[in-house]
Amino acid sequence: MASLLPKFAPLKRIPSRAYSAQVAVSQKRLPSEETRLTTLDNGLSLYSVENQSPVSRVVIVTKAGSRYETGPELGASHLVRCMAGLRTKNSTSFGITRNVEWVGGNISAAATRDHLIYTLECNRDYVASTINFLNDVVFAPTFKHWQIDDIMPKLNRELAVFQQNQGALLMEALHQASFRGGLANSLFVHPSMIGKLKSDILTNFHKDNVTGPRTVVSAVGVDHERLVHIYKKCEHIGRSSTDDGKPSRFNPHGGEVRVDFAAPNTMVALAMESSGLAKPQDALTMEVLKHVLGMSKARVPFSELGATRLGKAVLATKPANPFSIGAFTANYSDTGLFGIALAANNNDIAVVSKAAIGAVRDLGKGNISASELEAAKNKAKYAIAKRVSKNTKTARNTAIQHLTQGGPQSYEKSISMIDAITSADIANVTQKMSRVKPSMAAVGKTYNVPHLDELLQ
Numbered sequence: 001m002a003s004l005l006p007k008f009a010p011l012k013r014i015p016s017r018a019y020s021a022q023v024a025v026s027q028k029r030l031p032s033e034e035t036r037l038t039t040l041d042n043g044l045s046l047y048s049v050e051n052q053s054p055v056s057r058v059v060i061v062t063k064a065g066s067r068y069e070t071g072p073e074l075g076a077s078h079l080v081r082c083m084a085g086l087r088t089k090n091s092t093s094f095g096i097t098r099n100v101e102w103v104g105g106n107i108s109a110a111a112t113r114d115h116l117i118y119t120l121e122c123n124r125d126y127v128a129s130t131i132n133f134l135n136d137v138v139f140a141p142t143f144k145h146w147q148i149d150d151i152m153p154k155l156n157r158e159l160a161v162f163q164q165n166q167g168a169l170l171m172e173a174l175h176q177a178s179f180r181g182g183l184a185n186s187l188f189v190h191p192s193m194i195g196k197l198k199s200d201i202l203t204n205f206h207k208d209n210v211t212g213p214r215t216v217v218s219a220v221g222v223d224h225e226r227l228v229h230i231y232k233k234c235e236h237i238g239r240s241s242t243d244d245g246k247p248s249r250f251n252p253h254g255g256e257v258r259v260d261f262a263a264p265n266t267m268v269a270l271a272m273e274s275s276g277l278a279k280p281q282d283a284l285t286m287e288v289l290k291h292v293l294g295m296s297k298a299r300v301p302f303s304e305l306g307a308t309r310l311g312k313a314v315l316a317t318k319p320a321n322p323f324s325i326g327a328f329t330a331n332y333s334d335t336g337l338f339g340i341a342l343a344a345n346n347n348d349i350a351v352v353s354k355a356a357i358g359a360v361r362d363l364g365k366g367n368i369s370a371s372e373l374e375a376a377k378n379k380a381k382y383a384i385a386k387r388v389s390k391n392t393k394t395a396r397n398t399a400i401q402h403l404t405q406g407g408p409q410s411y412e413k414s415i416s417m418i419d420a421i422t423s424a425d426i427a428n429v430t431q432k433m434s435r436v437k438p439s440m441a442a443v444g445k446t447y448n449v450p451h452l453d454e455l456l457q
Helices: 009-026 076-082 093-102 124-139 145-150 152-163 166-178 199-209 224-232 280-293 309-315 349-364 370-388 391-405 411-419 423-435
Strands: 036-039 045-049 055-062 106-111 116-123 215-220 256-260 265-274 323-331 336-345 439-444
Touching (some): 036 224, 045 224, 045 391, 055 124, 076 106, 106 124, 116 124, 166 256, 166 336, 166 439, 265 323, 280 309, 280 370, 280 411, 280 423, 309 323, 323 349, 370 411, 370 423
Parallel strands (some): 045 215
Antiparallel strands (some): 055 215, 265 336
């Protein structure tokens, strides 16, 4: 039974100080290794950083995003992602789930228009066994017809959520307006294609795209020699290096897509072509420019929205209702988008859209102070530092940079490239924005939204 007598304050402090002293004496900093790279005979690239983390992260990135879909395959990337974790050539769905979750691990799948991304997170003591299940999921799926039937509830649920997400619909419409080619393909299967993507289509899509030369394995908290040993024995990894790239080019004539959507606010996005990840200096310049114009923080109370260039320009028009506006980037391997996205009441959308265009044009005249540029650089540096501080994102970015740039770029190099950006670089980009006809998308009650030629007058 616990004593009801209160302890004297000195007696409370003595044990806690003694325990903390013991812990402090026993702590030792384990060494962290540099990033190591090995390329196997089948073309598979293996990156690892042994930082002695108690949780290991293994990320597999492969060039099998929606941009690589042909006409009969539209939506195949979405189905392949949804089927991650089902029966493979070596493991049952129950076996994968039980063995990974038994050790507290987790396997997830995500997709971009460029890549399919698979992630394993688990205790480092069990990574050697759980990684085999990750490899089964990525390299040895079976795509049986009954498995396609099994994922229909999940697929329909994701489509239903997507179709009710106004922001996601806006980005899909913007990509359709902006690109000709693979990047115009949706991240989601169209309802008309459900039932048409049979087992043989998914098998061929996987066989053509998930191969050694098109795939990178990136790990954090894993011994490199152990990683190499595992993948040297891994079967079912194709050796094909065929990569036609499915090139996409920006629509030079300024495409426009308008989608009617029942919502109290209307969303509009305008975008121009950016350089993409293949040119990191240009991509970082766009990142700094994004912070110069300002990013939307409307979902955060007491945000800085009213202090940004875009926010000030809209506030000067004295809108009657709340609004949200900010700059964004969407970078891909060979190209990308830089633009502004806004949301406003249907009665204010025309005025807000014109004010946003005016703010961008004003920046193109070189009206930027040294302090404003320095603040934008610091925000861009913070965004990069935040990404590299997370092990999973570090592993993912390492793999993506290998596939898009030929190798990972260090944090220090990114910072030095940002420091080299001048106000003249920002002015050159914004002047180009004034000369190039952008693409446009609108989702909501679009009858008050100006057309593209009206905005650019």
